[in-house]
Amino acid sequence: MRKLLITGISGGQGRLLAKRLAGQWDIIGVDRMPWEGAPRDIRVTTMDLRTKRFENVLRVERPDAVVHLAFVRHFRSDPQVRHEVNVDGTRHLLDHCAAYGIKQVIVLSSSYVYGAMADNPMYVDEDHSLNISRTFPDLRDLSEVEGLVSTFLWRYPEVATSVLRPVNTLGYYTHSAIGGYLKLDIVPTVSGFNPMMQFIHEEDVSEAIVLALEKTLRGVFNVVGPGAVPLKTALKAIGATRISIPEPIAHALIRQLFRFKLYQFPPEAIDFIKYPCTVSGKRFTEATDFEPLFSLADTFSSLAQ
Amino acid sequence: MKHADDDMKATGLLQNALSSLTSAGNFWAELREELDERIESIPADLNEYGYDPWGFNPDVLKRWMLIPAFLYRYYFRCITTGTEHFPEGSFLLIGNHAGQVAFDGAMVSAATVLEADPPRLARAMGEYWLGTLPWFNVFMDRVGSAVGTRKTCADMLRHGECVLAFPEGVRGMNKTYADAYQLQEFGMGFMRLALESETPIVPFAVVGSEEQAPGIANLKGLGELLGMPAFPITLTFPWLGPLGIWPLPVRYHIEFGEPMYFEGDPNDDDERIREKVDQVKSTIQAMLRRGLAARKSIFF
Numbered sequence: 001m002r003k004l005l006i007t008g009i010s011g012g013q014g015r016l017l018a019k020r021l022a023g024q025w026d027i028i029g030v031d032r033m034p035w036e037g038a039p040r041d042i043r044v045t046t047m048d049l050r051t052k053r054f055e056n057v058l059r060v061e062r063p064d065a066v067v068h069l070a071f072v073r074h075f076r077s078d079p080q081v082r083h084e085v086n087v088d089g090t091r092h093l094l095d096h097c098a099a100y101g102i103k104q105v106i107v108l109s110s111s112y113v114y115g116a117m118a119d120n121p122m123y124v125d126e127d128h129s130l131n132i133s134r135t136f137p138d139l140r141d142l143s144e145v146e147g148l149v150s151t152f153l154w155r156y157p158e159v160a161t162s163v164l165r166p167v168n169t170l171g172y173y174t175h176s177a178i179g180g181y182l183k184l185d186i187v188p189t190v191s192g193f194n195p196m197m198q199f200i201h202e203e204d205v206s207e208a209i210v211l212a213l214e215k216t217l218r219g220v221f222n223v224v225g226p227g228a229v230p231l232k233t234a235l236k237a238i239g240a241t242r243i244s245i246p247e248p249i250a251h252a253l254i255r256q257l258f259r260f261k262l263y264q265f266p267p268e269a270i271d272f273i274k275y276p277c278t279v280s281g282k283r284f285t286e287a288t289d290f291e292p293l294f295s296l297a298d299t300f301s302s303l304a305q
Numbered sequence: 306m307k308h309a310d311d312d313m314k315a316t317g318l319l320q321n322a323l324s325s326l327t328s329a330g331n332f333w334a335e336l337r338e339e340l341d342e343r344i345e346s347i348p349a350d351l352n353e354y355g356y357d358p359w360g361f362n363p364d365v366l367k368r369w370m371l372i373p374a375f376l377y378r379y380y381f382r383c384i385t386t387g388t389e390h391f392p393e394g395s396f397l398l399i400g401n402h403a404g405q406v407a408f409d410g411a412m413v414s415a416a417t418v419l420e421a422d423p424p425r426l427a428r429a430m431g432e433y434w435l436g437t438l439p440w441f442n443v444f445m446d447r448v449g450s451a452v453g454t455r456k457t458c459a460d461m462l463r464h465g466e467c468v469l470a471f472p473e474g475v476r477g478m479n480k481t482y483a484d485a486y487q488l489q490e491f492g493m494g495f496m497r498l499a500l501e502s503e504t505p506i507v508p509f510a511v512v513g514s515e516e517q518a519p520g521i522a523n524l525k526g527l528g529e530l531l532g533m534p535a536f537p538i539t540l541t542f543p544w545l546g547p548l549g550i551w552p553l554p555v556r557y558h559i560e561f562g563e564p565m566y567f568e569g570d571p572n573d574d575d576e577r578i579r580e581k582v583d584q585v586k587s588t589i590q591a592m593l594r595r596g597l598a599a600r601k602s603i604f605f
Contacts, residue, residue: 196360
């Protein structure tokens with residue numbers, strides 16, 4: 001049986017993926033947090049990617065493939081910690097993969113790397129510039145991770161390296177930033193703005209990772225779900241209570257709420273509920289025949305559970 | 306059976322009599338009904354929530370189209386010819402731009418919905434900064450327009466949509482009456498897009514728009530100061546304040562020409578693209594000249 005290492009295995013997507021591939025792959029997982037009640041055939045070790053212990057795992061186990069999911073995606077921790085875990089963690093991982101001859105690496109990035117801007121074209125492809133650090137410096141770790149991976153991709157052509165950039169991911173297990181936002185008791189929106197947003201179900205993201213793994217994909221791919229709706233239509237479908245904040249005070253108000261930990265998203269995130277950040281999934285669909293299983297309605301109802 | 310038919314006829318007659326008595330009240334309802342029906346038969350790729358990929362929503366269009374449709378029928382009393390030339394699938398609508406405020410765009414859009422068979426949605430490409438305007442940015446998406454990036458326009462054409470563009474831009478819209486019906490410099494972006502997506506171009510000429518608000522001067526410097534692309538002086542603006550932008554009740558003649566097909570490298574040198582652009586431009590100029598010669602009165 002081929003051996004697969006999943007980093008960040010205790011997170012929602014890590015668990016989904018591990019359970020899905022258990023039996024077909026010999027799965028080992030690492031995470032900074034333990035996975036209580038993990039299936040017995042999945043070996044989970046608690047550690048940080050930046051430690052010598054992690055290097056030992058790769059040296060001893062020599063997995064056939066690595067799926068890298070160990071990213072801090074929320075804003076609750078110190079931005080510096082987030083940056084270190086995400087960027088340094090990825091750098092260490094890639095260094096070890098090169099040193100120990102790992103043959104396949106899949107990194108789960110995000111469509112947020114393109115940034116949300118008023119003059120964004122709709123449905124950008126993978127060659128569009130990664131503008132996130134321009135408008136949202138706290139998220140620059142996303143584009144730095146992508147930079148590290150694309151350097152790795154060109155430097156080690158013998159490794160099948162792929163980067164997946166899924167759109168807003170929703171589901172029961174995944175604690176995504178967008179999921180957290182949509183599930184707030186009262187969801188703030190900005191008056192006069194209602195951008196088109198794409199959504200994908202967490203299990204379709206798992207499916208996309210499995211396809212990338214099985215087809216030994218190489219390159220960068222947007223991963224798109226069943227379609228797009230305006231933000232407020234999504235909120236209505238979820239049954240959320242919404243409050244409109246006038247644009248001139250939205251920034252200042254959210255800055256204060258965030259500072260006092262009354263709201264979990266920094267003011268820069270407002271751009272994502274004002275302007276479009278939509279991507280085209282054509283390249284991935286052509287490479288894998290991927291087709292999302294979950295409709296928009298299914299995807300929204302996965303939050304309501 | 307026969308009885309039933311007669312009964313129906315009698316009720317029909319009664320309804321007709323009643324409706325002519327209350328024709329003023331029915332008039333909006335009739336226009337709304339016609340619009341609803343036409344907008345529903347616009348070919349559109351809507352998802353389960355009623356939106357197309359770019360955020361177009363027919364229900365929103367039904368509500369807002371009432372205003373341009375009213376102006377189309379009863380204010381500018383548009384006479385439109387040539388909608389039978391519309392190809393199936395994607396095409397670019399390219400025409401002259403005039404009249405200080407883009408009523409010509411609204412009237413051409415109304416014509417594509419009210420006159421074409423099947424009705425088509427003319428998707429206008431807006432300036433980049435419109436995306437930052439609260440409410441307006443949403444309105445623009447819902448009625449089928451978009452921020453006019455090259456990528457969005459190319460995607461729409463590949464998707465079989467009809468895209469409306471005025472290659473003269475403000476150069477045409479805010480010129481003075483001395484240049485009436487003289488086409489200004491055409492941008493070349495539309496031709497590169499047409500070549501890239503192998504889309505036919507349907508030229509159109511609007512006669513009437515120049516007289517709706519004849520420009521006496523354009524104070525570009527003042528416009529720049531106010532952050533506007535132009536600052537026109539007309540018979541009524543700025544003398545009557547914001548009311549001064551309201552157009553005179555001229556009659557519009559809109560002519561859609563036969564589709565033009567171009568082939569070539571979309572990344573060709575400017576001069577080569579310019580030649581093709583000039584073919585479109587001279588076609589529109591000829592249509593304008595014909596339209597002006599045939600026009601008997603500006604207002605009637």
